[in-house]
Amino acid sequence: MSADDVLPAAAAGPADPPALTPVTVVIVDDNPVIRMGLRSLVESSDRIRVVGEAGDGEEAERVVREKVPDVVLLDVRMPRRDGVQVASTVRAWTKVIMLTYSDAPEVVRAAVDAGASGYLVHGTFQSHELERSILAVADGSFLLSPVAAQALRSTWATPAAPVAPVRPDVGLSERQREVMELIAAGRSNSEIAATCYLSEKTVKNHVNHIFARLGVRTRAEAVSLWLGGT
Helix, strand or coil: CHHHHHCCCCHHHCCCCCCCEEEEEEEECCCCHHHHHHHHHCCCCCEEEEEEEEEEEEHHHHHHHHHHHCCEECCCCCCCCCCCHHHHHHHCCCEEEEEEEECHHHHHHHHHHHHEEEEEEECCCCCCHHHHHHHHHHHHCEEECHHHHHHHHCCCCCCCCCCCCCCCCCCCCHHHHHHHHHHHCCCHHHHHHHCCCCCCHHHHHHHHHHHHHHCCCCCCHHHHCCCCCC
């Protein structure tokens, strides 16, 4: 074989383009069925990879800090810390898309003010639009679903009012919520008993149940969580 019979390297054709690095996502919602549905939708894309999940606000912060995803899909109303509070913290490590059923103008405004890069309302977008939204936000875009955009527009005419903290929704009864509000006001068990016309033993039982539901051990921890602290 002569040198003329050897094909130049270029004749082999252009090299294949490098594979795109997938966008990593953490899914946060206190409803495991919703998390499972979102994971199924997200993982149907070959450009997105789910790297973690969380079911409450405190777990969300821990998982995001550990995984440092490109984007976090974040519910608003959750136990332990609500999504707006979480967004204000995790925005330092990731891009945030609020993905929730709430289209209340004050909630949309609070989420955007907290650093969310997107706000989607369940039931107002198609499944393929979720992939497009995640990729756009990961690339630096800011987006709102039409319902969220209209809600935000309605707040522009007046200054944003402080949004009351979302109390942890952990299955407390109406009486237990009343007791917890009195604990947060600094009332002792005896004072709560007198206010609610209960025995101190009954108040103590309520307090123990509340602490178990909130996942705390002291009054200070319960009050901090109830009032929206860390």
